[in-house]
Amino acid sequence: MHVALSRVLLTALLLMLMPAGAPAAELPRSGDPVFDRVIALVNSEFHDETGLDRFNETAKKEIEDVGQTLPQRGSTARVDAAIDATIASLRASHNGRFKPDTIAYFELSDIFRFAIRNDLRRLFPPEGDVTYPGIGLVTQTIGDRRFVSDVYDGSPAATAGVLMGDEILSVDDLPYREIASFEGKVGQSVGIRLRRKADGAPVTVKVAVERLPPLPTLAKAIANSIAVIEHGGRKIGYVRFWTLSTRDGLDVVARELYDGRLSGVDGVIVDLRGRWGGGAADAAELFVGDTPSFRLIPRHGQPTLANVRWRGPVVALIDEGTRSGLELFAYALRINGIPLVGQRTAGALLAGRAYILxxxxxxEIAVSDAVIDDNVRLEGNGIAPDIPVDLPLAYAAGRDPQREAAVSEMLRLLADGSSNRVVMPAEPLLTP
Structure with a gap:
């Protein structure tokens, strides 16, 4: 009896350990531990089992192709490309592999720190605090040239005067690398060679290198983005939500709306052209919620803000960087009649989880689908702007036509005396 029972328990344990998709024996195998771990994890964790056949067929093809190129130089790069192509075959957001030579690796490690908590101290000794050497900018490659796509507000790059749209030519006379260009240089300055105009002469800007903790850096960027634009006697507030994953980003904005820099403005521009999503699903309540604003006042000590709601006009900025939690934020604004300015959002609303390979x-694997009101899916669709405005990146010299259009729309609302609180129906394209 004991032997039979042991066999039953062993069989049950093996079944529990098998991936939820194809049986372990049927999974493609490359012999590369990283590739094989990706295949196993996706088959076990990816939320949509209907996509696994295509994923595994792609893996088989890529494994066959890699086998033909492994004797050649650069085989590691070929395996990396095969992994990326296999993951891309899922055709869904929140799936990707990130290596420690990218800023995204560190930012996602901080965002998913609970999921990878058992590896944090080993990866980021001694205390598991995620940091990286950098200057606070993100780039985008167009053709064979690299341009600054984002400069974090309050970062060393912003302080030094680096602008969105600048072409990066070199860092200390070497090609730009997201992490490697700044390793070993924390506390020093680097020379960033830039071109601001297509036919302009290069200039060199000295930028201080800091050890940047990802989420605190993004929280600082949110706080430093807050500004008041005065135009024709009107005061327009502005804030950029780089992410909703920071611990206190929303609280910082709430305090500024209640009795800070934004408390006396006539309207607020909410910039959702973010870096990452995340955050609470009800984040938009700050601007469209019906509950009253109130604070707790103790006998001793300082009052505490318990709930803040902005009641004035709002205009929101969106683009392909508006994804995940920020995309849900944008959708909540839209159905409450808030004008959206910019470009279609990413169409990336799934729930992801991180794993160390x-x-x-x-x-990162998309482990859950996300559906709004049981019939609206943003994944693969996105949200179209009410006022479409492109933002040409190359040599923009910091000019932001989307933000300019948002200011114009806010001035129109204020001139009309509109509170823009008209509930809008869901966009037809969003309904499956």
Whole structure:
């Protein structure tokens, strides 16, 4: 009896350990520990089982192709490309592999720190605090040239005068690398060689290198983005939500709306052109919620803000960087009649989870679908702006036509005396 029972328990344990998709014996195998771990995790955790056949067929093809190129130089790069192509076959957001030579690796490690908590001290000794050497900017490659796509507000790059749209030519006379260009240089300055105009002469800007903690850096950027634009006797507030994943980003904005820099403005521009999503699903309540604003006043000590709601006009900025939690934020604004200015959002609303792979790279997998009111899916669709405005990046010299259009729309609302609180129906394209 005991032997039979042991066999039953062993069989049950093996079944529990098998991936939820194809049986372990049927999974493609490359012999590469990283690739094989990606295949196993996706088959076990990816939320949509209907996509696994295509994923596994792609893996088989890529494994066959890699086998033909492994004797050649650069085989690691070929395996990386095969992994990326296999993950891309899922055709869904919140799936990707990130290596420690990218800013995204560190930012996602901080965002998913609970999911990878058992690896944090080993990856980021001694205390598991995620940091990286940098200057606070993100770039985008167009053709064979690299341009600054984002400059974090309050960062060393912003302080030094680096602008969105600047072409980066070199860092200390070497090609730009997101992490490697700044390793070993914390506390020093680097020379960033830039071109601001297509036919302009290059200039060199000295930028201080800091050890940047990802989420605190983004929280600082949110706080430093807050501004008041005065135009024709009107005061327009502005704030950029780089992410909703920071611990106190929303609280900072709430305090500024209640009795800070934004408390006396006539309207607020909410910039959702973010870096990452995350955050609470009800974040938009700050601007469209019906509950009253109130604070708790103790006998001793300082009052505490318990609930803040902005009642004035709002205009929101969106683009392909508006994803995940920020995309849900944008949708909540839209159905409450808030004008959206810019470009269609990413169409990336799933729930992701992170896993550390054998080479210490990070794998994100979409582990849950996300549906709004049981019939609206933003994943793969996105949200179209009410006022479409492009933002040409190359050599923009910091000019932001989307923000300019948002200011114009706010001035129109204020001139009309509109509170823009008209509930809007869901966009037809969003309904499956």
């Amino acid at each position: 054998p080479d210490d790279s990070l794998l």
